[in-house]
Amino acid sequence: MEIYLKSVAALNDETRVLLLRFLDHYGETCVCDMQASLDMIQSRLSRHLKILKDAGFLRVERKGTWAYYSIRSPLDRFRNEALQEIRYLDIELPPLKKLSETEGCKI
Amino acid sequence: MEIYLKSVAALNDETRVLLLRFLDHYGETCVCDMQASLDMIQSRLSRHLKILKDAGFLRVERKGTWAYYSIRSPLDRFRNEALQEIRYLDIELPPLKKLSETEGCKI
DNA sequence: TCTAAATATCAACATATCTTGATTTAATTA
DNA sequence: TAATTAAATCAAGATATGTTGATATTTAGA
Structure with missing residues (x-):
């Protein structure tokens, strides 16, 4: 029950769907x-x-103070199918701002 | 966004997972x-x-006052993969009591 | 049409999840 | 080691979702 419900719960939020789509x-x-x-x-x-990440969709790599997130690969069948589903959604992605490479973040 | 999030939300509950498994x-x-x-x-x-039902997993057929639910077929890829996932879960199913066929329900 | 049985819906409360701002932790550099 | 930046965690309030008992709806049959 654990893993399945955790991955479904992770998918059940618009913000997280956007993040998956973004990455x-x-x-x-x-x-x-x-x-x-x-x-x-x-x-x-x-x-x-x-x-x-805890639901198995993302991995993190730390480089100094920065944390780089990306979609874990390979995903299992279910998570992959979910990602596929998300690809078809009509979500508008904002442009990518790469502050980290230029002047640094300074949030 | 609609349908996808609705079907994920439907999957995001132990009771409903049990019902899917049962049916x-x-x-x-x-x-x-x-x-x-x-x-x-x-x-x-x-x-x-x-x-x-509203999330597209079940269908209903009314026969008199009874309502018969069953898993909709065919399911699309995502819902089907979810069902597959649910089949592997370690859930104990209670025995089926067919009151409707014997003495009637009288709940 | 009255009654009864099966199912659906509603209202109130309980529980879980999300958002935000504040605080803490971790890594880098002076 | 002190200061700075990035990221993680915490606490409090806001919102959403689930549970329950009560009520409404639907269908069948007397």
Whole structure:
């Protein structure tokens, strides 16, 4: 029950669906760039990323103070099917702001 | 967004997972037999069946005062994968009590 | 049409989840 | 080690969802 319900619960939120879509589209991104691109409060973003990670959808790699999130690969059948479903949704993605590469984040 | 989020929300509840598992295992069953078999309060059962139906997982057929629910077929890829996932869960199913066929329900 | 049985819906409360701002932790650099 | 930046966690209030008992609806039969 555990894993299944956790992954379904993770999928059951518009913010997290957007995050999955974002990372699926733009690939590995650091938290501060997501924050800038999605105009989302830091604690909120961090919370949802954690939920997605704990549910097996995301992986994190730390590089210094930055944390880079990306979609875990390979995903199992169910999670993959969910991601597929999300690809078909009519969600408008904001442009990616890569602050981290230029002037730094300074949020 | 609508349909996808609705179907995910429907999957995001232990009671509804149990109901899907039950109907997947025993096939078409009337509400009063589910009520007896699962020892579940009527309004609660009715609520969850409605949510599953509205999310595209179940169909209903009325025969007199009885309502027979069953898993809709065919299911789309995502819902089908979810059902598959549910089949692997370690859920103990109660035996099926077919009151409707014998003495009637009289709940 | 009155009654009864099966099911659906409603209202009130309980519980869970999300949002926000504040605080804490971790890593880097002076 | 002190200061700074990025990210994680916490606490409180707001919102959504589930549970229950009561009521309404639907259908069948006397």
